[in-house]
Amino acid sequence: MYFLLFLFNFFVYKDSLDNGLKILIYPDTNSEIVSCQIWYKVGSYYEPENLTGISHLLEHMAFKGSKNFPKNSYSETIRALGGIDNAFTSELYTCYWADIGKDYYEIVLKMEADRMVNLVLDEKEFETEKKVVMEERRLRENTPYSPLWESFGLISYFLHPYRQPVIGWMPVLENLTYEDLVNWYKNYYQPNNALIVLCGNVKINEAIKKIKKYFGKIKPRGNIKEIKPFDLPIAGERKIILKREVKTPMMIFGYKTCSIKDKDFYPLEVLEKILLWGKTSRLYQKLISQKNLLISISGGSDIQKDTGIFYFFLVAEDTNKLFLAEKEIEKELENLISEKIKEEELRKIKNRLLAEYIFQKERVRSIGFILGSYEIATGSYKFYEEYPKKIEEVKEEEIKEVIKKYFHKDNKITAILLPK
Amino acid sequence: MNILLLFLLLNLKEPQIKFPIIFDSLENGLKIYGYRDNKLPMVRLRVIIRAGSSYDPIGKEGLANLVVNMLLRGTKKRSYEELYNFVENLGGRLEGYCDYDFSQIEIVTLSRYLDTMIILLKEILTMPKFAEEDFIKLKREIIGRIKISENFPTYILEKEFQKNFYPKDYPYRHLPEGEITSLEKIEIRDIKNFYEAYYHPNNYFFILVGDFLLERLKEKMKELFSNLPRKEIPRLKIESFPKIEKKKMIVIKKKEINQSYILLGFEAPSGNNLDVIPLRVMNFIFGGGALNSRLGKLIREKEGLAYDVGSYFTRRYFPSHFICEMQTEIKNTDYAIDLIIEELKKLKEKGINKDELIQAKRFYFGNIPISIDSYSDKANIIREIAILELGLDYLSRLLTEINKLTCEKINEIAKRYIKDNFLLIIVSNIEKENLKIRDWETEFIEK
Incomplete structure (x- = not known):
């Protein structure tokens, strides 16, 4: 099936301006719209312990208006053109996006440039928006997943900023100051820390001209200090047990793996699909369909910039079944090492991954999200372009090797949530 | 208002929408809707069966979902x-x-395997195995998923709202997956009976979006499906429609949560009622237009009371509901409820203004290409058109209808649909004595 990809044209134009602003353009003349995205290289990864959640709070504040587009006029203008807009913050980046008719994307560029240099940060509005973010955090606290995930993060990383939730800790949020916010904006919202992604019905030359018109004159405020987070070696199993009013016990367990640039990334991707992808996956079949031990299983290879974790998220009807399922998963991992992985099983996974590579491109916004996130996490969107080839090359032995290398007790982290 | 925005609003022009839906049908009543788009070598192939959870027999809620699965x-x-x-x-x-009005099977495939997948879809529709062992496993899995959902306040809120808002026997009184008690009563023979009643070509419609050859598709569909016999499909008989006779508040106590989940519900017309278009525009202004709506600006932007606040209409075949929803810290519960009620009153009594209407019109005029960007979006719109019998030219008509709307029309609609009586549901860890005493019928439930 790999040959099919040659029939499918995937062209991305990459450029940058003198001020350091990076540009990616994916032209798609079949689409009637343009997804206009601006990505800043800032998120919880960059936050010290006393500022957790500040990147996300700044994302909220960025909708309060800029010098030339005061109050809510950014979103109001987009709505008046029939567009939709939003933003999200993760560990590594903050992304603002707007989907808009092909004739109007220049207006979005103009407003984004104003947001980059002229954001109006009002102290009173900051206090109100902090309350909104605290409500957002409460909303998550009221699901059983969030406390379990946060505990899992805390024991997975003792010092690395991945231990901090993107939304921030509640007591830290309460104490964030207006000055913190202004400094954060000035430090990170600069052209040399930003990436523009345009996907949809655009002509490359015209788009570059428009980007230059609005962003070309913006001078960087200064250099952004690179941070090099570190962590203690895991050196033995880590476990945490929580108790809450829940109807179903849950468990996340996982193993520390590698960074996104490591060669193990691809065999771990294929392993994830063998174990956890859909109803024909090994673990769904075994633990839900056949043995009735679990009511839900999910997980996978979550690999970030410096490091990664391969995790399993289990939900059972009772605690006994939960622990039995954990043992069964470990047994399945051993089987994968000792027994031959059938060629047809590997072929099926690779075919699905290759087809998904095409299916993912249905929506121009999604293409932009993929390009932007890979460009920031790996330094180049080309990582994504090479993905099908690298997947096709994964061999059975490499899958067995990664299991041997990472999936052992001294590298294991477990968080359990039990009913009170 | 900035100059750019002002300029945009002054230049209001109804756009021309190109959304050429292909339609064909077989003699046995099977309908085929298609939209050709060859930007990717793939097709979304769906069969829709007009047999959603609203067709579940009473006491066997969740049956339609079990059958399609x-x-x-x-x-x-x-x-x-x-x-x-x-x-x-x-x-x-x-x-x-x-879903409530329909069941659906979807295959997403590379174009080159489309014929193979259509043949497979015929096999799925006409040769089910319905094995007892598979049935037991499936039921167990769905019950498991319901148990997980019960951990979430939003699930409790939605379920209790539907149960209390709709009259007994009404098709939208339960969630499509049913309840644990109703699923336990369903047997394999119920599956077979439901399938026998509803799974016939005159109750199916196919939707294809993507890269396919029209003539070839027509031939294939004819070859495979024209020999299936048409059968009479039982119709739903509805005795009574939703009607809220007095203001009622139901508080569901849930331990360990630190917010109140608030939902106010009103009656809404069926999805193909002519009032739906002005209602949608009214809702966009009131609470549907995210942070730019009245509710978003007041509750979130000005007061900082909630992250998520809004209102929406469910668009279904039979009359359903209009909802205002938010979550807020427990101590703000009464204040937030009062604000929403006040805002509804303002909309009803004072109506909307001209600027708000122009902004809403501009949004709808420009939003159509965005709402149909992906294959999945296109298939969803076609499904809505087919289920609600809106006509193939619906998107163009929608814009013409919106263009004709006046403030007076929206205000008349607001007066008609925002009634004095409503149902308020709260899921919270609030104590009874900490809630304001209101002159409404009130019920407290411990979960």
């Missing part, structure tokens, strides 16, 4: 695993889904 648990030729492996070996996806 049982079809994917194997055919007379292939087991469950063989069926999925067949699709996945060719890189495809296979999924079943049950």
Whole structure:
């Protein structure tokens, strides 16, 4: 099936301006719209312990208006053109996006440039928006997943900023100051820390001209200090047990793996699909369909910039079944090492991954999200372009090797949530 | 208002929308809707069966969902695993889904395997295995998923709202997956009976979006499906429609949560009622237009009371509901409720202004291309058009209708649909004595 990809044209134009602003353009003349995205290289990864959640709070504040587009006029203008807009913050980046008719994307560029240099940060509005973010955090606290995930993060990383939730800790949020916010904006919202992604019905030359018109004159405020987070070696199993009013016990367990640039990334991707992808996956079949031990299983290879974790998220009807399922998963991992992985099983996974590579491109916004996130996490969107080839090359032995290398007790982290 | 925005609003022009839906039907009543788009070598292939959870018999809620999922648990030729492996070996996806008005099977496939997948879809629809063992497993899995959902306040809120808002026997009184107690009562013979009643060509419509050859598709569909016999489909008989006779508040106490989940519900018309278009525009202004709506500006932007606040209409075949929803810290519960009620009153008594209407019109005029960007979006719009019988030219008509709207029309609609009586549901860890005493019928439930 790999040959099919040659029939499918995937062209991305990459450029940058003198001020350091990076540009990616994916032209798609079949689409009637343009997804206009601006990505800043800032998120919880960059936050010290006393500022957790500040990147996300700044994302909220960025909708309060800029010098030339005061109050809510950014979103109001987009709505008046029939567009939709939003933003999200993760560990590594903050992304603002707007989907808009092909004739109007220049207006979005103009407003984004104003947001980059002229954001109006009002102290009173900051206090109100902090309350909104605290409500957002409460909303998550009221699901059983969030406390379990946060505990899992805390024991997975003792010092690395991945231990901090993107939304921030509640007591830290309460104490964030207006000055913190202004400094954060000035430090990170600069052209040399930003990436523009345009996907949809655009002509490359015209788009570059428009980007230059609005962003070309913006001078960087200064250099952004690179941070090099570190962590203690895991050196033995880590476990945490929580108790809450829940109807179903849950468990996340996982193993520390590698960074996104490591060669193990691809065999771990294929392993994830063998174990956890859909109803024909090994673990769904075994633990839900056949043995009735679990009511839900999910997980996978979550690999970030410096490091990664391969995790399993289990939900059972009772605690006994939960622990039995954990043992069964470990047994399945051993089987994968000792027994031959059938060629047809590997072929099926690779075919699905290759087809998904095409299916993912249905929506121009999604293409932009993929390009932007890979460009920031790996330094180049080309990582994504090479993905099908690298997947096709994964061999059975490499899958067995990664299991041997990472999936052992001294590298294991477990968080359990039990009913009170 | 900035100059750019002002300029945009002054230049209001109804756009021309190109959305050429292909339609064909077979003599046995099977309908085919298509939209050709060859930007990717793929097709979204759906069969919709007008047999959603609203067709569940009373006491057997969740049956329609079980039936559509049982079809994917194997055919007379292939087991469950063989069926999925067949699709996945060719890189495809296979999924079943049950909504209130319909059930759906979707295959997402590379274009080159389209014929193969249509043949497979026929096998799924006409040769179900319905094995007892698969049925027990499926039921267990769905019950498991319901148990997980019960951990979430939003699930409790939605379920209790529907149960208390709709009259007994009304088709939208339960969630499509049913309840644990109702699922336990369902037997394999119920599955077979439901399938026998509703799974016939005159109750199906196919939707294809993507890269396919029209003539070839027509031939294939004729060859495969024209020999299926038409059968009479039982019609739903509805005795009474939703009507809230007095203000009522139901508080569901849930331990360990630190917010109140608030939902106010009003009656809304059926999805193909002519009032739906002005209602949608009214809702966009009031609470549907995210942070730019009245509710968003007041509750979130000005007061900082909630992250998520808004209002929406459910658009279904039979009359359903209009909802205002938010979550806020427990101590703010009464204040937030009062604000929403006050805002509803303002809308009803004072109506909307001209600027708000122009902004809403501009949004709808520009939003159509965005709302149909992906294959999935296109298939969803076609499904809505078919289920609600809106007509193939619906998107163009929608814009013409919106263009004709006046403030007076919206205000008249607001007066008619925002009634004095409503149902308020709260899921919270609030104590009874900490809630304001209101002159409403009130009920407290411990969960």
